Amino acid sequence: MSELFRRTFAEINLDHLAHNFFEIQKVAGFDRFLCPMVKANGYGHGDVQIAKHLEKCGVENLGVCLIEEGLLLRKSGVQSDILVFRGFDKYGAQKILDHHMIPVVSTWDQIHCLESIADDVVSVHLKFNTGMNRLGFDPDQAEQLFTYFKNSKKLKLKSILSHFFNGEDAYLENGESKKQTDQLALLLNFFKPLNVFAHLLNSGGIASLAKVNNDSNHYLQKNNWGFRPGLILYGYQPKNIFSELNLKPVMSLKSVVNNIRDVKKGESVSYGAKWIAGRDSKIAVVPIGYADGVHRMLSNKNLALFSGQLVPIVGRICMDFLMLDVTDVLLKKQNKKYDDEEVVLFGYDQDGQFLSAEKAAEAAQSITWEMLTSVGERVPRLFKGGAEL
Numbered sequence: 001m002s003e004l005f006r007r008t009f010a011e012i013n014l015d016h017l018a019h020n021f022f023e024i025q026k027v028a029g030f031d032r033f034l035c036p037m038v039k040a041n042g043y044g045h046g047d048v049q050i051a052k053h054l055e056k057c058g059v060e061n062l063g064v065c066l067i068e069e070g071l072l073l074r075k076s077g078v079q080s081d082i083l084v085f086r087g088f089d090k091y092g093a094q095k096i097l098d099h100h101m102i103p104v105v106s107t108w109d110q111i112h113c114l115e116s117i118a119d120d121v122v123s124v125h126l127k128f129n130t131g132m133n134r135l136g137f138d139p140d141q142a143e144q145l146f147t148y149f150k151n152s153k154k155l156k157l158k159s160i161l162s163h164f165f166n167g168e169d170a171y172l173e174n175g176e177s178k179k180q181t182d183q184l185a186l187l188l189n190f191f192k193p194l195n196v197f198a199h200l201l202n203s204g205g206i207a208s209l210a211k212v213n214n215d216s217n218h219y220l221q222k223n224n225w226g227f228r229p230g231l232i233l234y235g236y237q238p239k240n241i242f243s244e245l246n247l248k249p250v251m252s253l254k255s256v257v258n259n260i261r262d263v264k265k266g267e268s269v270s271y272g273a274k275w276i277a278g279r280d281s282k283i284a285v286v287p288i289g290y291a292d293g294v295h296r297m298l299s300n301k302n303l304a305l306f307s308g309q310l311v312p313i314v315g316r317i318c319m320d321f322l323m324l325d326v327t328d329v330l331l332k333k334q335n336k337k338y339d340d341e342e343v344v345l346f347g348y349d350q351d352g353q354f355l356s357a358e359k360a361a362e363a364a365q366s367i368t369w370e371m372l373t374s375v376g377e378r379v380p381r382l383f384k385g386g387a388e389l
Helices: 015-026 041-044 047-056 067-075 090-098 108-117 139-151 175-188 203-211 327-332 357-363 368-373
Strands: 007-011 061-064 081-084 103-104 122-127 155-161 197-201 251-256 259-263 281-286 305-306 309-314 322-325 342-349 381-384
Touching: 007 015, 007 342, 015 047, 015 203, 041 368, 047 061, 061 067, 061 368, 067 081, 067 090, 067 108, 090 103, 090 108, 103 108, 108 122, 108 155, 122 175, 139 155, 155 175, 175 197, 175 203, 197 203, 281 327, 309 327, 342 357, 357 368, 368 381
Parallel strands: 007 381, 061 081, 081 103, 103 122, 122 155, 155 197
Antiparallel strands: 007 251, 251 342, 259 281, 281 322, 305 309, 305 342, 309 322
């Protein structure tokens, strides 16, 4: 670990990661395809360390978007099967095969690239578009694809898959996810002679399945759909209607007080004078800013944990700094020294108090996924726990 000249970091709790994985596995059982997603630097948490700890938990499959992400995992010693979801050209296909990764194919061009370079039989996962309208074959190409894979000597079809565009409604019997699931169920039945399975359930789908797990007649129970957990793996529900999974957030974004300034009533703080002190105030300057992933839109909107209490961010968030109004806290604790006092933007403070990344997402008119993945490269990830399973 490099030295922390600036004590701003993301604390990653590997025990919480393992806890979340085992919560997901309880719903999945042990006969279901389970592929945790570690793309986008493990949702901002550090992909290599996350992947290695998941391997300690017993994971056999991992999902990435980019070939580059898979290559980094391989070069770092990750042994699990790595599914590459984005797509590829011929050069990318060669890299996938050279490093023993598994291609998810969405176009005929990708099939032809693999066919042209494969020396041995290559297992592939075949993606269908059932409504997301982003990647994947249209269902009306199923017959042509079935004929191709039935006769191919080089490519072996291992599974088919699709992607929910509103997985949070999968618990409903009349939602959009029901329509997508029905389409993939028909495709699964069509490809059944090729002895394939299907994976479909993202975080919203998994949370939905947990919600209806006691209903054996629910449509999600009709097939043993594979899991691709993302957000829930990192400790957050995809929607506040879900509570069946007992999740523990994995990341805490932390910094410390750089200095505390006295600001007189009527004086402004930060660029543009967008916050004016309504009283003589104590302003804590914190060395973290929008270059670190604290969105500028949170200026004058969001809160942070300081000395165990919620305090407002005031003034515009800068590239390297933000400011907190800590007047009320200091009035109550006048004799306490606050140099290097811990500040938590989201996650747990040293006393276990919690501030959700969901709150920051709401204030920024964004989503929790973006809050986590926005934490910048220059913010070190410090890992705790993970010694025992």
